[in-house]
Amino acid sequence: MAGLVPLSSVDWPGKLVATVFVQGCPWRCTYCHNTGLLDCRAPGTRMFDDVLQLLERRRGLLDGVIFSGGEATRHPALPAAIAAVRAAGFDVGLHTGGGFPKRLAEIAPQLSWVGFDVKGQPADYPSVVGVPEIMGQRAWLALEALLDARRTPTVEARMTVYPGSHTRATILECARRALDLGVDAFALQEARTADGSRPYRPENADPDWDFDELAADVQALADTRIIIRAAKD
Secondary structure: OEEEEEEEEEOOOOOOOEEEEEOOOOOOOOOOOOOOHOOOOOOOOOHHHHHHHHHHHHOOOOOEEEEEEOOOOOOOOOOHHHHHHHHOOEEEEEEEEOOHHHHHHHEEEEEEEEEEEOOOOHHHHHHHHOOHHHHHHHHHHHHHHHHHHOOEEEEEEEEEOOOOOOOOHHHHHHHHHHHHHHOOOEEEEEOOOOOOOOOOOOOOOOOOOOHHHHHHHOOOOOOHHHEEEOOOO
């Protein structure tokens, strides 16, 4: 475990949760806020017993636990950790980019909510997150498998964009694709700088969209299932 936030109201919409950060991630997003979690070889800073002790102290206050990262599904111990949280009487949510489809499918029936990061179409993954296109194909297959699970959690697909990351057409294609697969919600997120103070804008970027106009286009796809998260200047 790389970290533990004992109380969060933003990591699982509508819930008060503890957030567990897991070390290691296959993606290399340029806007990443948790670069210290990328290296899977870095030593952990907390023990999982800390989570169980926190849950016992916060019983009646917390609704559940979010496993985040990094990429939590890369860890073989994740299913056992989820089982322990559920045995303690708490719901479990997950933040994932879908890099490990088999493990995601394994744990899906134990999850109540998933925030699934769509990085683009498969062909976008090399430029956006620095991994081969096949990883993008695998991620979309992971989303399909998640939605086909025998006990499907609530799934929010979300796509983080910044000037130069994707074309308007690609963003709309991804939103339509996720909605057609059956996600409960699609969130369009404007990337922020690492300190969260302003929108992330790489130098020399020349996007073919304005975020407010793009948000309106996405909203028009399925008004009641769309979430817009704009970064504030």
